[in-house]
Amino acid sequence: MDKFDCIIVGAGPAGVAAAITLIRKGLTVAIFERGEYPGSKNVFGGVLYSTVLNKLTPEFWKDAPVERHITKRRYSILSKNSEMAVEFDFEDFNQPPFNNSFTILRAKFDRWFAQRAEDSGAVIFTETVVDDFIYDSGKVAGVRARREGGDVYADVVICAEGANSLLTEKAGLKKKPLFHQMITAVKEVVSLPREVIEDRFILSNDEGVALEFFGEAVKGMIGSGFIYTNKDSLSVGVGCPIDVMKENSMKPNDLLESFKSHPVVKKLLRGGKTEELSAKMIPELGYKSLPKLIADGLLIVGDAAGFVNPSLYREGTNMAMYSGIMAAETILEAKEKGDFSEKSLQGYVKRLKNSFVMKDLERYGDVPEKLSEMPQLFKEYPDAILKMVQGYFTISDLSKDEMHRQAWNGFKDEVSLWKFLWDMYKARKAIL
Template sequence: MAERCDVAIVGAGPGASIAAYILAKGGLEVIMFERGDYPGSKAMFGGVLYTTVLSKYFPDFPEANCVERHVIEKRFSMLSERDELALSFKFLDFEPPYYNHSFTALRAVFDRYLAKKAEEAGAVLVTQTVVDEVIASEGRVVGVRARREGGEVLANVVIAADGANSLIAQSAGLRGELPLSVILGVKEVVSLPREVIEDRFSLEGDEGAAYEYLGGGAVRGAMGAGFLYTNRDTISVGYGIPLGALKALGVQPDELLNEFKMHPVVRRLLRGTTPEEYSAHLIPEMTPHDLPHFVGDGIVVIGGAAGLVNANPLFHEGTNMAMASGVMAAETILQAHKAGNFSAKALESYPSRLRESFAWQDYDRYLGLTRMAESHPQFFNKYPYEFIKLARKLFSVAPTDDGMQVPKRALELAVADHVLAELGLMSLGMDLLDAAKAAMF
């Protein structure tokens, strides 16, 4: 006879674990399946975690050593073949309470912490178990089928929390094939002594830095971005690029990562490091048309499986959005449990609440900026190079024939000539206007 529970959750990431925690605290029997040896062993993200949702339920998380460093510096750079043009923000007063900023984190550590909280609340965690299809009866989801002996588990509700390429949502008929706009994230974790990291990045104690590298020399001028985040005694380095752009480049993911790591600007920050681990995963960058249905009869889709990500280079945000969706899904299921009704109609308050939350509103707003970037490739394959050339012209010290110095006015005129000749004042102005419209509206 198949095992039975109130809620079966496929995946043990942050969204899944916080949903399991709330459901178990609410008195429901919850089983959470993880395909790896432990939560986080098969998971990957860039490495920056926003903690507003986390702080609400676990305000003492910093003392649990589940995160690495609190980010005091955000740096945004454009790269050419050898040079960098950067804008940096450093806020030294980022101190407790921690809900107002971000941390670097490693999923192998953070996911285990959050899953442990769910277990302490009463949820059952089953590891080393692949679940890739639902059990359906009379048009509704009634459980899941795991690849193990006695693998059928019946449940009133199934939560699909198995990432961008959600086989659970697909088997339930809630989504189609992934579009080529989905982003491939590739990351390497390299070790470096803690004191060296703090000296190299001008940090003290548990302070951290998050560097983002846009277009240009980061990913061969394709739409995408590289990143470098400081952990306690390691550095996370990698990039994200749409599958379509990677296909057009015709390059292997590891080759592109090595090119980025060997860029003169990045190489200097990584000198003396030792590779520790390599990982890759899909980031669900999708239009509303490509998103799955968030609910069905007996099933709810959350986090990356629901396409909830803010992939724009200013924020690279997803984990907190997953946790927010896990909270709203769990609260909806608790209400459905009280009513004894687990139909799609009874679960519809979940997508309704989701669309009123920051998770959907941020996804929806910054999606326009992403679509603008797709239609303006010059922001990646031309402007980074040209803007760096402009900066080089403006800040060069040029001698005259008599050994004196060229007046700054001549440098300013040279910059203006370059803008007119290489960029086109009208074209540049229209592109910047399009970017401003996309960011504002």
């Protein structure tokens, strides 16, 4: 076909959700994906948040290659060789829709999701990089793909290219992100027998746990480490802003190795075999630095638009799919009017503004900035708290009162109490 109703660049969650929505309404759609197959190059933590997917494909978990549903969450602060953790276990999350939180492996999930689009009639060109948009009188009119006969035309293009958004930048909709606006993350998939995972993490059947680690997990820098349980593997990784890594002369792989060799983490990974290692960026642009989302004949969705919630929720997949669907609905409206100008595509921005996407980005968009003003949260405080608590639990010949006083005085020597309480208040306000 020479011309499609819509071309989508990228077969990630955002692009495929958009494609399915358009195809169901009878539009012709082509997706260009640079990977050998959708998902082949995609990396994430990760927990798929699926309220949006469950509306698009009800009870998708019966068919989709999901790993485990998350019933437990554990947040942990590490010092050099100690841990302080809080764990939540919710029996209610064992019931459909399983709190809309599933661990997945992108190579399997993205492939399955893209197949849904293909089965409905989308044409997917894999192993095809889009190098640029084609313009006609200033309006995006197609894409220039790196293959024979690579100029393909459409009424409108959705750019779902993910965090490394070269096309969005080239089109002048987004500035090159600054180092503090991008998280560099590395992740390993570590295989372990299913029974070992279930015994070690106290899980039944397909229950799963998401563990987040702070403090010494990332050498006291701003950022975190994670372990998520899959069926018979663990997703293990670390992520920190690029500028923080640079300031500390830290390489992502060295940081991951250091995380894995922490005594607490080492026990959890014992006996595991590394199956794959990958690295990727997470955009944390901040609400005020979001790109322009539309131009004549063009809409930007998902990570390319910076739609990732940087708080404890770390929700990127749900936002990606929602923005893809909102872009598609706007295109359906535009098609009726026969007008794909920027003005006609304004509905996309309006839809997002009224949704959890923009509300959450506005609420949490400046979390990284706020936390970067309080580096003591990640090193000084965890070390001091753990030392104090260790003092409370270290049995000696002292009376308990003396033990407690000693531990408490030690804490006050290292930390200004008022500053600590003020920082805690600010951190809670920023993150939760």
